Amino acid sequence: MAHSRRAHDSRDRTAQETELPGRPAPEAPHLEEPVEPREPLPPKPDQTGPGTYSPTGEATGADQAVLAQSGARLTNTQGARLPDSDHSLKAGERGPVLLQDHHLREKITHFDHERIPERVVHARGAAAHGVFRGYGTAATVSKAHFLGEGVETPVFVRFSTVLGSRGSADTVRDTRGFATKFYTAEGTFDLVGNNIPVFFIQDAIKFPDVIHAGKPHPDREIPQAQSAHDTFWDFVSLHTEATHHTLWNMSDRGIPRSFRMMEGFGIHTFRLVDAGGRTTLAKFHWKPKLGVHSLTWEEAQIINGVDPDFHRRDLADAIEAGAFPEWELGVQTFPDTPEQTFEGVDLLDPTKIVPEEWAPVQPVGLLTLNANPSNYFAETEQVAFHPGHLVPGIDVTDDPLLAGRLFSYIDTQITRLGGPNFAQIPVNRPHAPVNDMLRDGMHQTAVHAGVAPYRPNSLDGGCPFLAGADERGFVETPVAIPQGARKVREAPASFDDHTSHPRRFYLSLTPVEREHVIAAYTFELSKCYENAIKERTLRVLADIDPGLCAQVAAGLGLPAPEPSGPLADVEPSPALSQVGRAWPVTGRVLGIVADGDGDIDAVRTLREAALDADMVPLVIAPKGGRLADGIDVQRTFANTRSVEFDAIVLAGVPAPGDDAYGARDAKAAHGDPDGLTTDPRVLRLLSEAYRHAKVVGGVKGTGEVLGAAGCHEQSPGVVLDSDARNLFDQVAALLRQHRVWDRFPSGDGVE
Numbered sequence: 001m002a003h004s005r006r007a008h009d010s011r012d013r014t015a016q017e018t019e020l021p022g023r024p025a026p027e028a029p030h031l032e033e034p035v036e037p038r039e040p041l042p043p044k045p046d047q048t049g050p051g052t053y054s055p056t057g058e059a060t061g062a063d064q065a066v067l068a069q070s071g072a073r074l075t076n077t078q079g080a081r082l083p084d085s086d087h088s089l090k091a092g093e094r095g096p097v098l099l100q101d102h103h104l105r106e107k108i109t110h111f112d113h114e115r116i117p118e119r120v121v122h123a124r125g126a127a128a129h130g131v132f133r134g135y136g137t138a139a140t141v142s143k144a145h146f147l148g149e150g151v152e153t154p155v156f157v158r159f160s161t162v163l164g165s166r167g168s169a170d171t172v173r174d175t176r177g178f179a180t181k182f183y184t185a186e187g188t189f190d191l192v193g194n195n196i197p198v199f200f201i202q203d204a205i206k207f208p209d210v211i212h213a214g215k216p217h218p219d220r221e222i223p224q225a226q227s228a229h230d231t232f233w234d235f236v237s238l239h240t241e242a243t244h245h246t247l248w249n250m251s252d253r254g255i256p257r258s259f260r261m262m263e264g265f266g267i268h269t270f271r272l273v274d275a276g277g278r279t280t281l282a283k284f285h286w287k288p289k290l291g292v293h294s295l296t297w298e299e300a301q302i303i304n305g306v307d308p309d310f311h312r313r314d315l316a317d318a319i320e321a322g323a324f325p326e327w328e329l330g331v332q333t334f335p336d337t338p339e340q341t342f343e344g345v346d347l348l349d350p351t352k353i354v355p356e357e358w359a360p361v362q363p364v365g366l367l368t369l370n371a372n373p374s375n376y377f378a379e380t381e382q383v384a385f386h387p388g389h390l391v392p393g394i395d396v397t398d399d400p401l402l403a404g405r406l407f408s409y410i411d412t413q414i415t416r417l418g419g420p421n422f423a424q425i426p427v428n429r430p431h432a433p434v435n436d437m438l439r440d441g442m443h444q445t446a447v448h449a450g451v452a453p454y455r456p457n458s459l460d461g462g463c464p465f466l467a468g469a470d471e472r473g474f475v476e477t478p479v480a481i482p483q484g485a486r487k488v489r490e491a492p493a494s495f496d497d498h499t500s501h502p503r504r505f506y507l508s509l510t511p512v513e514r515e516h517v518i519a520a521y522t523f524e525l526s527k528c529y530e531n532a533i534k535e536r537t538l539r540v541l542a543d544i545d546p547g548l549c550a551q552v553a554a555g556l557g558l559p560a561p562e563p564s565g566p567l568a569d570v571e572p573s574p575a576l577s578q579v580g581r582a583w584p585v586t587g588r589v590l591g592i593v594a595d596g597d598g599d600i601d602a603v604r605t606l607r608e609a610a611l612d613a614d615m616v617p618l619v620i621a622p623k624g625g626r627l628a629d630g631i632d633v634q635r636t637f638a639n640t641r642s643v644e645f646d647a648i649v650l651a652g653v654p655a656p657g658d659d660a661y662g663a664r665d666a667k668a669a670h671g672d673p674d675g676l677t678t679d680p681r682v683l684r685l686l687s688e689a690y691r692h693a694k695v696v697g698g699v700k701g702t703g704e705v706l707g708a709a710g711c712h713e714q715s716p717g718v719v720l721d722s723d724a725r726n727l728f729d730q731v732a733a734l735l736r737q738h739r740v741w742d743r744f745p746s747g748d749g750v751e
């Protein structure tokens with residue numbers, strides 16, 4: 001992966017760039033208000049696009065960049081230049097505003113309509129542009145052109161939370177959306193997945209129910225972006241097919257460290273078609289190169305207060321810094337038999353998984369996110385995904401959840417984006433030529449040529465012509481329908497197993513991960529008012545694992561019920577655990593605490609070692625500006641918390657600064673003028689990081705401060721070394737495990 005050594009945080013970019021070896025210092029930005037027009041910036045790649053006048057052919061001159069914004073002079077919407085945009089037209093300076101002020105009315109009217117309905121689910125999101133490169137390995141199962149060897153396809157990926165509103169916090173406990181738009185040469189393919197491989201419901205007809213239960217209560221509209229409330233637990237305890245998904249939500253998967261460190265899943269089984277027409281059933285997986293990592297619950301809660309945009313910022317900063325996140329796309333494949341099962345797992349049931357140990361995930365291509373959107377609303381907000389956006393080689397199955405989705409997504413865009421022409425919005429435009437015979441409608445921006453948008457015709461020379469499979473047409477797979485099938489509102493008997501898969505997931509977790517699941521259930525249920533809901537959930541848990549049930553019951557102060565019958569006999573799937581593997585440290589954030597009296601050589605060595613390892617070093621000091629020797633400060637004691645960092649090292653013993661918060665108070669709070677006078681915010685940084693099982697360390701002379709923060713030298717993951725390079729190497733080695741897992745409570749009693 002190529003990384004430029006730019007600062008992780010765009011706010012610090014200029015400061016950091018100036019000191020990087022071999023990089024010319026950028027010009028000082030012009031911050032004064034310019035008085036003369038300057039050349040506008042050239043459009044960014046995502047601000048240009050195919051001409052809007054004729055999607056059926058070559059652009060006819062309406063350059064997107066010109067349409068969006070150009071010229072140095074303020075104009076009205078029609079391009080007429082304006083002399084004033086700050087004062088309404090009045091009858092005299094102190095007189096009434098005149099109704100004839102068409103400029104005032106145009107400006108205010110447009111503003112009044114700036115908001116569009118937020119997505120009914122997945123309203124809160126962040127996105128990026130990128131590229132997908134096929135490995136060619138999928139050729140044996142799919143003829144999709146974009147999966148071909150070396151084929152590069154532009155993509156747009158949007159990550160999201162499900163329940164919260166557009167302005168809600170990022171690190172809530174929730175499922176994360178992972179939606180990818182591949183602009184392929186054969187048309188757009190959307191893989192609209194999540195970071196959890198199963199879903200709450202088996203049939204789309206229940207989607208309004210599960211979402212109504214998860215959204216805030218209709219009377220007070222609380223809680224926001226949370227599942228810790230009565231209606232959610234009421235529904236999932238009565239509707240036990242939700243148990244598997246809920247268990248994943250209560251695990252660490254519900255609070256990812258970063259979008260960059262999440263797996264993604266297509267969830268449904270798809271039907272792949274090869275060049276010879278042979279079909280294979282398949283499930284899609286995204287595997288992050290940075291590993292699968294999560295926050296601790298306390299971290300997530302702190303971040304929701306101190307940086308509600310944490311995931312959004314993390315993604316944008318990493319891309320801006322050149323630390324481009326990557327995922328491998330993989331497929332699990334299964335023979336396309338009439339039963340559509342694999343090793344007893346019903347492949348049409350989206351609440352079930354096939355363990356990777358049974359069907360390995362075979363890599364078929366690499367996704368790299370390498371550019372931030374230029375405009376949030378135009379792109380991230382207006383992007384419209386649809387599981388029915390398919391290309392030749394990838395077809396759907398009869399999963400009843402997928403069937404409903406194929407209806408719902410287009411429908412929702414019509415409300416959300418104001419009409420049926422949302423595919424003409426730049427971010428939604430296919431990169432393949434479009435000739436669809438669809439005409440008119442709200443927000444039609446294409447000026448279609450021709451007179452015969454119908455078939456057959458002779459007036460437009462018979463165009464457009466049809467394309468069969470031999471001309472890369474999308475031909476539905478002719479799947480047999482069971483003979484004598486009756487029209488029923490029923491599900492197959494296999495859909496009734498709601499316990500064996502959640503049980504496998506729970507048994508696959510390490511003790512520390514199970515502790516987190518227990519804590520999450522206990523927390524969420526403790527937020528419910530109705531005891532009956534808690535008791536019903538405990539009965540569900542008893543059938544998953546009696547130990548889990550007993551511990552949650554103990555936390556709630558309720559008796560633990562017995563399982564309703566014999567427990568499902570399942571083997572664990574180690575691939576489901578996030579703990580125990582070594583991952584790259586690329587893109588991880590190292591906090592280096594120092595003050596002017598600190599060990600400047602150590603600060604420099606730590607920074608350079610971190611940059612060499614493609615990590616992101618951020619210097620934390622009592623105040624902003626620069627340390628001695630020109631080292632820039634990126635964070636101050638006042639503006640940061642430990643949650644920003646994956647590891648923290650001390651390169652100085654910072655005494656209270658003389659900035660507004662805490663200096664004198666801090667000394668007073670210590671009570672002992674001869675005692676340790678470390679700034680209390682540094683002690684909090686360290687003790688918090690320690691509590692969250694992060695690697696902490698320091699150079700020589702900092703042991704006492706670490707000890708005062710509760711980070712004792714003998715404790716796991718506390719590193720002291722007089723040599724800064726050695727210190728870094730030990731910190732980085734520990735960070736490969738993401739956390740110092742031994743530091744969490746032992747998991748006693750969790751089997």
Ligand code: HDD
Nearest residue numbers: 119122158177178179193194199204207267404408409412
């Ligand atoms: Fe959905 C959005 C993922 C079931 C109806 N869904 C949406 C998004 C993601 C998913 C990632 C956000 C896309 C974006 O970033 O714009 N949804 C899923 C997955 C599902 C699923 C993985 C099950 C496997 N969804 C599902 C069902 C229905 C919907 C069963 C309705 C019957 N989903 C929608 C929607 C949304 C949506 C209402 C809201 C905004 C949008 O579509 O564009 O149509």
